[in-house]
Amino acid sequence: MVSTLPNPGSINLKPATKAVVEESILAPRFYTTDFDKTASFDLSTQAQEFEAVLTEMKTDYNRHHFVRTEAFQQSWDHIQGEERQAFLDYLERSCVSEFSGFLLFKELSRKLKGRNPVLSEAFSLMARDEARHAGFLNKAMQDFGLSLDLGKLTRNRTYTFFPIDWVIYTVYLSEKIGYWRYILIYRHLQQHPENRCYPLFHYFESWCQDENRHGDIFKVILRSQPQLWNNWASKLWSRFFLLTVFATHSLTVHERSTFYTMLGLDPTAFDADVIRETNNTAARAFPSVLDVDHPQFFPRLHRCSDRNLQIQAIERSSQPKAIKFLRKLPLMAGTLWDLVCIYCTAGRDAEALRTEVC
Template sequence: MSNTDNMQSNTNVLVNETQIYPGFYTTNIKKLANVDYLRFQGAFDTVITDLKNDYNKDKFVRDNSFNQSWDHIQGEARELIIKLLEMYCAAEYSGFILYKELSYQLRETNSTLSDGFRLMSRDEARHASFLNKALTDFHLTPSLEFLKKEGRKYHSLPFAWFIHSTYLSEKISSCYYINIFDHLVSHPEYSIYPLFGLYKSWSEDEDRHGDFVGTIIKSQTNLSNGLKARLVCKFYLVLIFSMTYLKYKDNEKLFALIGLDSREYYITTIKSVNKSVEKHLPVILDIENSMFFKKLDACMLHISENKKIGISNHYKLLKFIKKTPHYVALFLIMLSLFLIKSIDTQANRIA
C-alpha cells in the first residue's frame, strides 16, 4: 500500500489516499460475438432474468452496525483488514471494467451477451463502491486514477483461458464468501467488522455471474462436448484450483483473525467449487479422497526451497543447478495432478 495524498473527510478526520491495482483483461471479442445464444435462448433467458431481477438491490446498504469508529482495531489486525479490503476492491473494479467494456464491445453484435455483461458490471460496481466506503472506515480512500483509460496495460487472454478463468473466479468468489458467512454465523465472536454480514448477498451475486458465464461455456460445443473439451476443462480445473490453493499460506494470518484455519478453509472452498461447477462443465475433478492437496503441499515445499536458493549468495549458475531438481520435481507433481481422475458430468462416470 502506498499513501500518496492526505485529505480531510467531512467529519474532519484525516483520510489518506491509497493505491489499488486492478488488472485489465480482454479476449477474442469475435468469439464472444459469435456465441449462438438462439440455440440456448431458454438458458440465457433464465440467467439474464435472474440478473435483471437483482434480488440483492437493497442489501448493500451501510446499516447502523457500520456507524461507529473502527479505531479500536489496531496493529496487525488493522493491517490485515485493510489488505483484504484493498485486494477485493481492486478485484471488483477489475470485474466492473472488464464486464462494462465487454458489454459495450458486444452491443451491436450480440445483444444477449451484451445485456448479461452490463448487468454483471452493475453488480461489480456496487461491490467496489461498498468496499470503497469500507476503506473510509479505516481513513483510506482508493485513488481512482485507473478509471481513466489512458495508461492501462491490458492482458489479452486466449478465449478458452479467459472463459474458464472468469467462470471459475466467479464460482470461487461465491463459495469463498458463503463459507466465511456460514462460519461467522456459527462463530459470531469472530465477526470483527460488519462487512462479513453481507457475504451471503455477495456470494449470491457472484454465483449468478458464474451462471451467466457457465451458460456461455455450455453453449460452446467445443468447450462442453467431446474428449477435447473434457481434457481442456480438466486442465483448467487443475491449474486454477492449484493456483488458488497455493495462496493459502499468504492468507494464514487473515483467516486466523476470523477463527479459520487457512489450509482447511481453502480445501473446503475448492471442494465446494468443484461440486458447484458440475452443472456447467463437462468434467469435475475427483478430489474428495485423492492426494490432490497433499501433492500441492509438496509443490509448496519445492517452491519455497527455490525461493531460499534465489535469495542466497550463490553465483547464478550454482543457483540454477541447485534449483533444477526442484523444477523437475514440480513438473512431475503437476503432471501427476493432470493425471488424477476426473468425473464426466454428462455420463456421470469416472474417466
C-alpha cells in the same frame, strides 16, 4: 447505497491513496479478449436457460443491499499489526478483482451492443454488480485509512489478452469459487459471531448470490458452445483451468493465512472445503473435473503452498539475486512436478455424472 461505481477519476478519496498494486503471480489481473468472436456466439440451444438467468439478473435482488449502516461508523484502530495488514490485503485484492471484472464486463457489453444485444445486456448487468462490489470494498478500505485510486490503477495495470474461450472457463470458475468462499465464511461466522470483526461479513450471504448468478450466466454461455464441452480438448482445458484456479486459491489462502485465522478458520481446511465444493459445482457445467478425492490431490496441492511460502521468505532475504534464484529453483521445480502429477491423474467424467450432481 452504492448503486453504480462512480467515474474512477472523480472518486473523493482520502489522503492515503494507492494508485499502484504490487504485481505478482497471485495478484488479480486485468483482461481483454476477442470481442468479434464473442459477438458471434449463438445462444439458441440454451435460450430458455439464458432467459431465466437474465430475468433473475434484471430483478436485481441486491439493489438495496449495499448500504453502509451505523455499524461502520466507529474506529477500527483496535485491529492492529499483522491482522490489520492481512485484512487490508484481503480488501485490496478483493476490490481489484471486482473492479477488473467490472472493466471486462463493461467493455464486452459496449462492444457487443447492436451486434449481440441479449449477451450485451447480460454483461452490462454483471458490470453493474461488480461495480457495486468494488465501490463497497473501496469504502471499507477507507475505514482503515487507505483507498484505491481506481482510475490511475486502471491506467497503470497491464492488460492480458485471453481468448474468449479461456475467459468463459476462468470467469465461470472465479464466480463459483467466489460464491463458495463467501458462503462458507458467512456460515462459519453465523456459528461463531465472536470472530465477526467487521460489519462487511454481514453482507456475504446476499453478496455471494451475485457471484452465483454470474457463474450461472457463464455456465449457459459455455453449454451453448459445443467446442467448450463436447470434445476431448474441452476435457483437457476444463481440468487445466480447474487446476490453475485451485492452485492459485490454495497458494493465496496459505499466503494470507492470518486473515482466515483471525476469523477463526483453519486455512487448510477452508481451502479444501472451497475446492471440493467448487469442483462439484463445476461438474454441472464442465465435461471433466478433477479427482479431488484422490489421496494425493490435497497433499500435493498443499506442498505447493508450503513451497510458495518458502519462496516468499527467500525473496525477502538480503541475499544476491543469483543465490535467491538457485535456492528457489528446486522449490519451483517441485511445485511444477506436483501440479503436473495432479493434472495427469485421471479426472472425473462430468457428463456421465451429470444426473448424479444436478
